[in-house]
Amino acid sequence: MTAPIRTCLGCRGRFAKYELVRLVWNNNEGAVVVDAKQVMPGRGCYVHPGCADQVSRRKLLGRALRRTVDGEQAAAVLAALAASATQSPA
Ligand SMILES: [Zn+2]
Numbered sequence: 001m002t003a004p005i006r007t008c009l010g011c012r013g014r015f016a017k018y019e020l021v022r023l024v025w026n027n028n029e030g031a032v033v034v035d036a037k038q039v040m041p042g043r044g045c046y047v048h049p050g051c052a053d054q055v056s057r058r059k060l061l062g063r064a065l066r067r068t069v070d071g072e073q074a075a076a077v078l079a080a081l082a083a084s085a086t087q088s089p090a
């Protein structure tokens with residue numbers, strides 16, 4: 001049994017999927033959302049909560065999702081993610 005491996009957008013390290021948070025482009029909302037269950041359709045990417053800050057600073061989300069993401073909206077999602085990292089350290 002091997003857990004699925006995904007690459008973190010922030011540190012480019014490869015980790016078991018459950019260690020990362022999936023972000024996906026939600027067409028209905030026209031926004032980036034957190035896919036807590038990692039099952040939403042659409043193009044997604046994986047990020048450590050602890051790496052969310054640098055993903056935001058380096059504006060990596062739009063490139064990963066192949067979308068023109070709203071910078072402020074993406075930053076808000078990533079900031080929430082970063083905050084959750086400090087609440088529950090891995
Ligand atoms: Zn990372």
